[in-house]
Structure formats: structure tokens, C-alpha cells
Amino acid sequence: MDRIALLCTFVLIASSALAGEGLKDREADRLMQIIRDEIAREDCLWRESLAQLSSQTPDEQQKTAGLVAHVCSQKNREQIVQGATTEDLVRHEAAAYDQLWARERAIEIGRQICELKERGHR
Template identity: 75%
Template sequence: MMAACPVMSRIALLCMFALAGSPTLAGEGPADRETDQLMEIFRDEIAREDCLWRESLTRLSDQTLDEQQKISGLVAYFCSQKNREQIVRGATTEDLVRHEVAQYDQLWAQDRAIAIGRQIRQLRARGVP
């Protein structure tokens, strides 16, 4: 069930992008502000996923599970920097909701980095370079 959650969120994000971007992509008028924001979020998520894979391939392949968990936190922090800045942009130190959302986003990215490391180990165990 845990593995399905990221897949479902990706599918939901893709559907939102398709619904919001379809008039713009079809040339039915200029993009509105919400569509621009949604497209920016979509691009940022793709960039973060790319970064998580790239950094995980570099750093997580030959470590023990404990080492992977520590390193995945650093990978997630590095790859989520832009997302974190966008979430807390304009927030005050008293704005706990945005900071909490940023922490959950960080935890999601760390879990994703661990899952990617696991996938890399499985692929290498099968002999895939």
C-alpha cells in the first residue's frame, strides 16, 4: 500500500496538469496564473525526481540500510531545496502550517530517496548496470 501512494500522487498530479494545461496547450487562449503555477509545480517535481535518482545512483548503491537512511536525508534535503523555499516563501516564523508542510515534504523526499536506493540495489542484484 505504501508503494502505491507515491504512484497515485504522481497520477493525480499528472491529471491536474492535463486538465489545467489542456486549453493552453491546445492554443485556446493565453495561460492564466493558476496554470502557470501548476506547470511550475509540475516542472519542479520532475526536476526533484530527476535529482533524487541522479544523487541516489551516485551515493546510495553500496551502503548498508542504516547508511542509506542517513545519506537519503542529505539527498532529499539537497534535491528538495527549491520546493522547500517555495513552500515557506512569505511565511513568518510563527506560520507553523507552512513549516510543517515543508517538513512533511522533506520526509516524503527522504522516503522516496530510500525507495530509489532500494530499486537500485534490486536492479544491480539482477545484474542490471
């Protein structure tokens, strides 16, 4: 959620700052699509984490989080490496870091789910 809030803040600041320079509709649409994609990924991470991680042990969660992140980040990964050649290491590294972030986010969501369950049983 922090990442989404940060993206929304960026959009508000960037749009007001660039409005004077005549931000093109195409650029604004692209920026809004990036935000929609991030919101969709966060929703997917929560949905899949609830379905997959909530009944697993912490060790199992580590393994499953990678799968959840892979499934939920497919669109982001494709956009990052779109048009990249095999020699374009920067894009492939960016995709790998994005995948790593999504995996860590899935693990954190799993922890939050476990904490919520523990609070509910008290």
C-alpha cells in the same frame, strides 16, 4: 514516478474542467511550474541516489537519504515557506512533511537500485 503521474493527471483534469471558467495564463503557468519542479526533484533524487546510495549498506542509506532529500528538495522547501513567519506553523509543517516524503522517496529509490543490481548479478 507515481507522484508525477498523479500530478500530470491532475493538470489534465483541472485544465479541462477550469477551461470553461477561463483559467488564467498566470495560474496555468504556476501549475506547470509546480509540475516542472516536481519532475526536476524526482530526477535529482534518482541522480543523487545513484551516485550516493548505490554502494552503501542499508544503514548508511538511511543516513544519506536525508542528505539527498535535503539537497533535492531545497527549491520546494523555499517555495513552501516563502513569506512565512516563524509563527506560521502550517507552512513549516508542510515543508517538514514534504522533506519527509522526499527522504522516504530517496530511501525507496535506493532500494530499487539495490534490487536492480541484484537482478543484474544473477
